[in-house]
Amino acid sequence: MTLALLAVGLSIIFGMLNVVNFAHGAFYMIGPYVAVLVAQATGNFWLGLLAGTVFTGLIGMAVEFFGVRPLYGKGEILPLLLTFGISMIFTESILAIFGPLGNVLKKPAIMSGTVDLGFILYPKYRLFLIFFTIALTFLLWLFITKTRLGLLIRAGTQDTTMARALGVRVKPLFTLVFGIGAGLAAIAGVMSAAIQGIEPYMGMKVLIPAFVVVTVGGLGSFRGAVIAALIIGEAKCLSILIWPPMSDVIMFVFMALVLLLKPEGLFKSR
Amino acid sequence: MASVNNKKNITETGGGIKPDLSTTSLRMRLVSPWTSLAFLTIGIMLPYMAPYTSLATECIIFSLFAVSFNILLGFTGLLSFGHAAFFGIGACACGLTMANLNGGVLSALGMGLICSLLAAIVIGFLCLKSHGISFAFLTLAFAELIYFIAYQWSSLTGGEDGLGIPRMTLDLFGMVINLKNPLVRYYFILFIVIICFVLIIRILNSPFGRVLASMRENEERTSFLGFNTRTYKLISFCLAGLFAGVAGSLYTIHLAFVPIENLHWSVSGEIVIITLLGGMGYLFGPVVGTVLFIGLRELISGFFTRWQLFVGIAFVLIVIFLPEGLSAIPEKIKRALKR
Numbered sequence: 001m002t003l004a005l006l007a008v009g010l011s012i013i014f015g016m017l018n019v020v021n022f023a024h025g026a027f028y029m030i031g032p033y034v035a036v037l038v039a040q041a042t043g044n045f046w047l048g049l050l051a052g053t054v055f056t057g058l059i060g061m062a063v064e065f066f067g068v069r070p071l072y073g074k075g076e077i078l079p080l081l082l083t084f085g086i087s088m089i090f091t092e093s094i095l096a097i098f099g100p101l102g103n104v105l106k107k108p109a110i111m112s113g114t115v116d117l118g119f120i121l122y123p124k125y126r127l128f129l130i131f132f133t134i135a136l137t138f139l140l141w142l143f144i145t146k147t148r149l150g151l152l153i154r155a156g157t158q159d160t161t162m163a164r165a166l167g168v169r170v171k172p173l174f175t176l177v178f179g180i181g182a183g184l185a186a187i188a189g190v191m192s193a194a195i196q197g198i199e200p201y202m203g204m205k206v207l208i209p210a211f212v213v214v215t216v217g218g219l220g221s222f223r224g225a226v227i228a229a230l231i232i233g234e235a236k237c238l239s240i241l242i243w244p245p246m247s248d249v250i251m252f253v254f255m256a257l258v259l260l261l262k263p264e265g266l267f268k269s270r
Numbered sequence: 271m272a273s274v275n276n277k278k279n280i281t282e283t284g285g286g287i288k289p290d291l292s293t294t295s296l297r298m299r300l301v302s303p304w305t306s307l308a309f310l311t312i313g314i315m316l317p318y319m320a321p322y323t324s325l326a327t328e329c330i331i332f333s334l335f336a337v338s339f340n341i342l343l344g345f346t347g348l349l350s351f352g353h354a355a356f357f358g359i360g361a362c363a364c365g366l367t368m369a370n371l372n373g374g375v376l377s378a379l380g381m382g383l384i385c386s387l388l389a390a391i392v393i394g395f396l397c398l399k400s401h402g403i404s405f406a407f408l409t410l411a412f413a414e415l416i417y418f419i420a421y422q423w424s425s426l427t428g429g430e431d432g433l434g435i436p437r438m439t440l441d442l443f444g445m446v447i448n449l450k451n452p453l454v455r456y457y458f459i460l461f462i463v464i465i466c467f468v469l470i471i472r473i474l475n476s477p478f479g480r481v482l483a484s485m486r487e488n489e490e491r492t493s494f495l496g497f498n499t500r501t502y503k504l505i506s507f508c509l510a511g512l513f514a515g516v517a518g519s520l521y522t523i524h525l526a527f528v529p530i531e532n533l534h535w536s537v538s539g540e541i542v543i544i545t546l547l548g549g550m551g552y553l554f555g556p557v558v559g560t561v562l563f564i565g566l567r568e569l570i571s572g573f574f575t576r577w578q579l580f581v582g583i584a585f586v587l588i589v590i591f592l593p594e595g596l597s598a599i600p601e602k603i604k605r606a607l608k609r
Binding site for chain 1: 349396399400402403404406407408410411412414415418419421422535536539542543546576578579581582583585586589590593
């Protein structure tokens with residue numbers, strides 16, 4: 001489920017800004033690091049989550065403002081390379097500050113233990129994760145399709161010149177979108193950190209699965225990203241049951257198949 | 271724009287006669303014979319300038335690797351994020367030939383070349399169904415696929431430990447080349463790298479190279495001119511894969527060891543950085559990038575382990591302020607002085 005959140009963030013940044021964000025993994029990693037610092041200082045998981053998300057969102061905005069903005073209109077490759085360099089800077093900074101060893105983020109006390117679903121005992125936290133992700137995705141979808149701000153963002157994406165001619169200030173909107181995408185990545189990171197712990201390379205590890213998900217789902221497609229994340233997550237889990245070595249490979253096979261049969265991905269954007 | 275120069279230049283170099291048809295047109299800044307000569311001289315002197323020989327060897331091997339990548343990025347306009355796959359496949363194939371099949375150095379080199387070429391044909395055929403960003407993702411995905419296969423198949427590749435192979439001597443028509451000696455090994459590798467460079471220059475200067483450049487400038491227009499752009503892109507991809515495979519094989523010969531990290535996508539990323547740092551519009555741009563990258567690593571890693579931080583910062587600055595790369599600096603200065 002965290003993969004879905006991550007992919008959605010990546011997907012809106014690509015869909016709206018046409019920027020392939022290689023720094024997404026770095027945002028996914030910075031979020032939990034900040035969250036741990038705050039959570040350990042205050043003893044509150046939720047404050048940590050909030051702080052991590054907001055901080056990462058701001059960093060995302062700064063990256064957009066200083067880095068990506070001068071590169072709009074200069075093709076797709078330069079922003080991609082830029083974010084790649086930025087992800088390198090963030091990963092190395094975290095390594096320099098916190099060292100290569102991992103850390104743990106304690107999940108909130110109410111969330112430990114299991115809950116009886118009738119047919120299976122399921123960890124409370126994971127259940128929470130599922131509902132939280134669904135709710136967040138739904139809210140985001142509402143924001144983009146139903147609110148005025150969402151409308152402006154979509155207008156700015158579809159035809160930047162026209163939107164500006166109509167008096168919309170597009171640039172701050174783009175910065176906002178980038179910030180939201182980064183914030184989503186941070187939430188995904190914090191959420192998974194409570195299960196898997198944190199380490200400097202965690203972002204690098206999820207970045208490629210996230211790309212696969214976004215590509216399979218159709219670049220820039222919101223719905224596609226969510227569905228593809230579920231499919232790929234399932235495929236990965238099921239293949240562990242059948243033949244473990246296959247689990248690393250299955251998603252790439254899946255991606256290759258999808259792109260060969262339907263090069264634009266499962267769902268076309270917009 | 272630069273002046274058009276149709277003269278056929280023939281440069282006499284140590285390796286023999288090197289035809290250099292430099293026709294500078296549009297944004298195609300191909301290399302002048304003097305630059306080639308300068309780089310050749312540096313190549314020959316490098317072991318005496320570098321702090322230790324194997325560093326120089328690494329430099330020339332990665333130069334070849336980066337230049338092969340630049341056939342795609344700089345001269346065809348395709349961004350591949352999985353170029354390490356061919357480097358790694360070449361390295362593995364070469365290593366396996368030497369370790370398991372008792373092949374000689376040359377047959378191992380040939381094996382690395384053939385295997386990476388085959389891989390490039392298959393991967394290129396599949397990936398080139400897509401364009402732009404999807405192409406970058408697809409190449410990345412295939413490279414990861416190969417990495418994980420190699421990682422899991424540890425009985426063949428040694429998995430995480432890598433594959434050790436014996437050092438060899440090369441018996442060439444009665445002339446024994448002792449590859450155990452680092453300096454001899456350097457010049458053997460340099461010789462092959464130079465052959466590859468001459469071939470690459472020749473290919474990029476040919477009419478075929480022009481078609482590649484025109485696809486970079488405007489793919490649609492090129493296809494309207496009657497060129498099958500997909501076939502041309504595939505050939506370019508295969509050439510890039512092939513030379514990367516040679517670089518990988520040379521790396522195996524150099525290290526006498528095949529680390530699985532060769533295949534990891536971070537190597538693909540490194541090669542992208544190197545090419546951008548040096549300048550993707552220039553034939554020797556990636557070479558400059560390589561020397562700089564390896565030099566920075568040696569300089570900084572001595573007192574600060576997170577040397578990649580500086581590489582990242584330099585890279586970001588280059589992308590924002592000087593996307594043409596460091597090789598563009600002389601030209602920029604020249605232009606500024608004229609003004």
